[in-house]
Amino acid sequence: MAKFLLLLSLISLTSGFIAHAYEPSPLQDFCVADASNSARINGLICKNPTMVQGADFHFAGLHVAGNTSNAVGSRVTPVTVTQLPGLNTLGISMARVDYAPMGINPPHTHPRASEILTVLEGSLHVGFVTSNPENRLITKTLQKGDVFVFPVGLVHFQRNVGKWNAVAIAALSSQNPGVNTIANVVFGSKPMIDSDSLAKAFQAEKSIVNQLQSTF
Numbered sequence: 001m002a003k004f005l006l007l008l009s010l011i012s013l014t015s016g017f018i019a020h021a022y023e024p025s026p027l028q029d030f031c032v033a034d035a036s037n038s039a040r041i042n043g044l045i046c047k048n049p050t051m052v053q054g055a056d057f058h059f060a061g062l063h064v065a066g067n068t069s070n071a072v073g074s075r076v077t078p079v080t081v082t083q084l085p086g087l088n089t090l091g092i093s094m095a096r097v098d099y100a101p102m103g104i105n106p107p108h109t110h111p112r113a114s115e116i117l118t119v120l121e122g123s124l125h126v127g128f129v130t131s132n133p134e135n136r137l138i139t140k141t142l143q144k145g146d147v148f149v150f151p152v153g154l155v156h157f158q159r160n161v162g163k164w165n166a167v168a169i170a171a172l173s174s175q176n177p178g179v180n181t182i183a184n185v186v187f188g189s190k191p192m193i194d195s196d197s198l199a200k201a202f203q204a205e206k207s208i209v210n211q212l213q214s215t216f
């Protein structure tokens with residue numbers, strides 16, 4: 001009997017771990033983030049549920065195009081728990097992405113989320129790269145209405161291949177997906193990663209590394 005109970009608890013522990021690999025299932029109807037609470041937990045402290053209002057579950061403005069006048073020609077407008085406190089503990093978020101003609105959303109990863117993206121306007125060439133050692137590039141050109149998924153953690157990107165502006169909406173499987181833009185993480189860290197290491201890692205002249213570091 002004791003052995004059976006142990007087995008049962010092991011099974012429930014294991015399946016619990018799998019189900020909760022990214023974000024815990026809610027233990028109540030909601031846990032609206034209380035931005036004024038300075039306590040630090042994995043997630044954010046819940047606001048008193050009796051004080052919760054419709055506004056806590058609401059975000060306005062995703063119809064507004066992002067400003068793409070920048071070096072990469074794209075703009076992400078995020079709707080994560082930071083912008084929408086009602087997302088706390090729910091394991092989802094979204095974003096609008098605007099692309100100028102030739103604009104790119106540069107190679108990046110989301111450490112805590114898969115991403116499902118749908119094109120509202122224009123044409124996008126999208127892709128992601130599988131892990132080492134294959135590093136296989138998987139791509140697709142998307143038209144209005146097409147949907148594409150970027151698996152959690154993998155480096156991915158989008159490029160506007162149409163003549164006009166493009167718009168996409170992305171849904172992500174975390175209230176706080178995180179973004180690591182490869183160029184910024186590698187060449188723009190503060191303080192900088194030493195350029196000798198980067199020159200060796202990228203098998204490039206140190207002058208090239210220094211140039212990239214000064215750009216990012």
Ligand SMILES: *[C@@H]1O[C@H](CO)[C@@H](O)[C@H](O)[C@H]1NC(C)=O
Pocket residue numbers: 067068069070
């Ligand atoms: C868009 O961003 C550029 C560069 O920062 C700025 O000069 C321009 O005024 C912005 N346009 C709008 C409509 O906000």
